[in-house]
Amino acid sequence: MSSITLQNRCFDEIEIGDYASVQHTLSMRDIQLFATVAGDFNPTHLEAAFANHAGFSGATAPGMWMGAQISGLLGSQLPGPGTVYAGQSLQFHAAAILGDTLEISITVREKYPEGHIISFDCQCSNQHGQTMMTGIAKVVAPTEKIILTRPDAGLVSVQTHHAFETLLERCDELPAFTVAIAHPCDFSSLKAAIAVAAQNLMQPILVGPRAKIEAIATQNALDISAFRIEDVAHSHAAASRAVELVTSGEAHILMKGSLHTDELMSAVVKSSLRTERRISHVFIMDVPTYHKTLLVTDAAINIYPDLLDKLDICQNAIDLAHILGIAKPKVAILSAVETINPKILSTLEAASLCKMADRGQITGAILDGPLALDNAISYESARIKKITSMVAGDADILLVPDLEAGNILAKQLTFMSNADAAGIVLGARVPIVLTSRADNDRTKLASCVIACLMANARITPT
Template sequence: MITLQNRCFDEIEIGDCARIQHTLSIRDIQLFATVAGDFNPTHLEAAFANQAGFSGATAPGMWLGAQISGILGSQLPGPGTVYVGQNLQFHSAAILGDTLDISVTVREKHPEEHIISFDCLCLNQHGQTIMSGVAKVVAPTKKITLARPDAGLVSVQTHNAFELLLERCNKLPPFSAAIAHPCDESSLKVAIAAKAQGMMQPILVGPRNKIITIAEQYNLDITGLRIEDVPHSHAAANRAVELVTSGEALILMKGSLHTDELMSAVVKSSLRTERRISHVFIMDVPTYHKTLLVTDAAINIYPDLQDKLDICQNAIDLAHTLGIPKPKVAVLSAVETINPKILSTLEAASLCKMSDRGQITGAILDGPLALDNAISYESARIKKIESSVAGDADILLVPDLEAGNILAKQLTFMSNADAAGIVLGARVPIILTSRADNERTKLASCAIACIMADARTK
């Protein structure tokens, strides 16, 4: 518990000083922008700030003013202080990463009204003056000591993992992608966006007239996009698979047809390998410290032990492709101990031993782990779980599709996560998107497929 104690007007002398030191972070700027509605790109985007002549993103002037208010309200004079006014001048910019020394010094006292004037000053780590000015307050006359009030827990949730994937694709050539039955606004938009990003050369596989009608209805420019004219969605699935098996396309993508319709065409083709086909959600969870892979939440309903071996290895191989050299795999169950009545705990233990024996390679496995143990160091510590995976998992291997689907959607709709998706275990990457996905996650799915296609060609 943090205690606040004020200093009354009569206790304060000319020259008394209070200060804070603070290193300016992007979270400071983002939080202020959210609260104040100040979305000036000079503060939020380094590239824009550089064009404006600064050497990085800058703090809003009123953020600095708010720090003065914080010192006056919490330290000197402290609780009971009433602001009268302030006059601040800004001499230079506070740049992201600067360590700032912000102080208030008593300048004048006016006993008749209990008003105190403070000199305000902000210096950076080089001693350069960033801000100066004067603030006036009515100082308290009664002593106050109290526990610091709870202002609520505030966090800034940002997404940047997918932007990094898109940046990787900037260095790659565009890959041809067969899109099966892109006969709705969502499917056509992502095809156009992926082409505009330079990631893909889409091949639209479906009824030509229907595709053109949808494009005209939603004012979408499909000029220059190749259309493979087929009569219906079933034919579109088969023809898209043919384009991939022949090598005309290196990526397969689902349009506005059912997943099982596309996957049925895949399973019947030479795209199958000795591996079990599985799905991975690549999740950018703002409340977790790194990208999280969840598998399988879309294809295998009740996978057995052999299925889970393939599902696990597929996810590990994807993690390697994405730049995670030794991913940590948490094999999930409802509990973290082996219980013969809970099959998933027995399979988790078996998978870990299979990893020890080299049947699963390229990762560190631990399980069974409950979800809290897998993603929370504190939970693992309390339960005395000694594990390098606990609290730091890269991959969550779920017991079955129901558990995985509920987990992925809970993270998306209750934890504000972004979820890209990819199908693994076939000879080419397969993109499954949902109409509920935003454009950012759809493009991220395309980016992952391109990165995989590039790795396969090499």
């Protein structure tokens, strides 16, 4: 990145009427950054629905955000480096709405030689010529010439999660699918059941020891009176009964409660829910630092998948991507390196999977591999390594070498990159929701949303 030079104008160089301006289109990132720095979390600025209810036509910028732009002009352009703020008086005449293109300007009003004080008229107007703000700012202007490279203020990123909200909106017109929740014998499981019912996503059937379920609900003041309870003795029986409910068609979706994943999946494998496909798991990840939703597979079920296992794991993820609205997903088949090395089995399997796609054994996606993680998700890394690929830097699906690699990757994204990770089991006759006690409410709801979209896809002709 090229450096930017800043050069000031000293008090004696500045004349009355001198002018500086900047034009900027207001984005949600601007509002979020200001809220984080200033501690101003007024929902009028951050929530469009709240702003609309308050009579605005969208989220609005805090008035002092416009004041901060004045500060930027004074400190960087006129007078520039060395300027010291002495005072400011602003009046706000209209709200700046998300998407407005604003012109913020300062004009020299008066000069006071004693103390090297300069006052400026300040103004902000939008793309329609409407005046949003007026005011006066006073500064102590520099008296010595300064020319310098713009200092590094540090990298700042706004990390937000919106991908799952879009999927939730797609469920508005869907029926509430019945879900059999196996052994919901903790607060987290019961809370999730109440949440999906409140959103009209699902109609829960609670499968487990009735006395234990009701005791947990009472202890935590949770109202589960509207839910059907299938009373069974223990977690193994709960897994079996929940599987029976979806096998018989009484439920459309299977969901893990507080039992071990192995208990639930053992009951699934022994049932008619199995298909000719290998059962696999996908994390659907909303990663704030990546430019789109990212699917990671398999990080929860297949420990050391072989080539044919990976064929099914890959196709399962591709089919899910189609349901999520990704018409031609890009699949990066990961390894430690991006070149084929006979000593690294995952590179050979990656090359084989790509050839399988060429032969029509895997359909509906663009595959490339082996790719290392850096060039799978970074255009710049791929460019530096001279990798020409339609997938590199733009992957929708990351197919990992084995469960250990996938689990580490998914947890790193979750706990070090603040990603949200919804989880779903694929390859069975019904969607299977696997939640973790570490999941937040948003990701648990997202897992259920994805299960509903899958259930709807099963009954809706393509």
